[in-house]
Amino acid sequence: MNVTIDQNSGYCFGVEFAIQMAEDELEEVSELYCLGDIVHNSMEVQRLYNKGLRIIDRAQLQELHDCKVLIRAHGEPPETYQTALKNNLELIDASCPVVLKLQNRVKHAYDSTKAIDGQVVIYGQQGHAEVIGLAGQTGNDAIVITTEEDLDQLDYTRPITLFSQTTKSTKGFYKMKELIEQRVAAAKAAGAEVEELDANDSICRQVSNREPQLEKFAQQHDVVVFVSGKKSSNGKALYAVCQRVNPNSYFVENAAELDRSWFDGVTSVGICGATSTPMWLMQEVADAIQASQPAEV
Template sequence: MEILLAKSAGFCFGVKRATQMAFDASDNFKSLQSLGPLIHSPQMVKKLEDRGIRVCQRVEDADGEAIVVRSHGVTAGEFVELQGSGKTIIDATCPFVTKAQKYAAELSRDGYLLVIVGEAHHPEVQGIVSYASGEVAVIASAEEAGELPKSRKIGVIAQTTQSFENFRAIVGVCLDKSRQLKIHNTICDATSVRQEEAVSIAGQVDLMLVVGGYNSANTTRLANLCRDKGTATYHVETAGEIDRRWFEGVSRVGLTAGASTPQFLIDEIMEILRTF
């Protein structure tokens, strides 16, 4: 069976940076915590815990010397709490997320109805929303955008892992809803590359495997894009979830992984696929 492995599979720049910052900090502090899971990979979070980096959900529960801000960022209020806690802050927020937070504050301050293309429940989006001081709408689809009220000024940004096609479709709807439209494309370049490569591979294979946390928005989106291509697609977190029966009659399989998926998980799955 031939295996096509995506070159872009695995850690993106922001996740690689955040994990390296956390591991480096673990050498310098006896007690270290992250505010929320550092990245959306339960397996990597476990490795971080093995290095003494514990997860806490609220600033008030943090009892370590230092605290790491996760790659998705935190709310503006939480950051203020951290600054007043007296603890050392290791800010591992992805620079692309920081840029989205900055644009949210600017657009809101300048009187725009802020439209964030993304998933309202996602921690990155919740953090971005918190930097706005005016009206905010989190929109997941062009259909939802159609329900927006007409507004003189609309500013549009995106969750960093959104698909460009969805972003463009929503921007198109907002153009009809406003007299003045300001757009900041805050989608991470690596996200676009990863999605384009996944779709390309899906068009060449009988089956796609997408590896990553079930709580990872970008991994879920990769799997959905591959399914939209009409290719049989399975989203798995670990090698142990793979079922040999999926590969009956399969001569070519594609493999990609989300931005929070560590290399050791990709390697484990490659080893299993080579035995089929």
């Protein structure tokens, strides 16, 4: 049985940058606070905890004074920076540049459309760290949509500017765009004077480009093992890609969740993961499969 790790899987540059900043800082100090999980992968969070990285939530942030706090790649809303000023916190800002650029675009759109009673709409996961940061640019006036049912929140007689969480599915974004356009057209047909939808594909290309790459990889193997944290939005989207092209795809957080029966009679196994999955963890999964049955890498 041949076991192959997808070399296109693993950290995106934003996550890699944030983890590197945390590790560099932990070489100088014994303990460092991080606002929220630095990455949606419990194994990596535990590894960094052992080095001194302490995860805190927003309520705990309010109680901290005179210390350092790492901002992870997902970015933060303006009130986090206000709290830092008030509590004399030194922020180590590892916000992903792609996310920061999108935050600026969302704020500009919100400021520009307020005069015409416009709506800023974000296609994303309600409560996701990145979405909290994006919505914060609008004073939390943005409308977050995840499913078709959420479209009922929009007023189709008013201007709509649509953005996407950077790690959402490209296919999902364009489906939402199409549905909104249909409702805008219906409002126009009913006599409303409204502008065309202003849709902005703000999905990170490091994420979206992985979909076609992953399709090819999943098709090349009898069985695919997708390694990701269960909290990872990107992981869920990319695992769906694997399942679509290869029904023999399985989702695991770590090697302990492997089922040996998946590999009976199999000649080729592909190991892949999310942009929040460390390469060392995929290697552990590959090693566990090799240990259970004779294999070549």
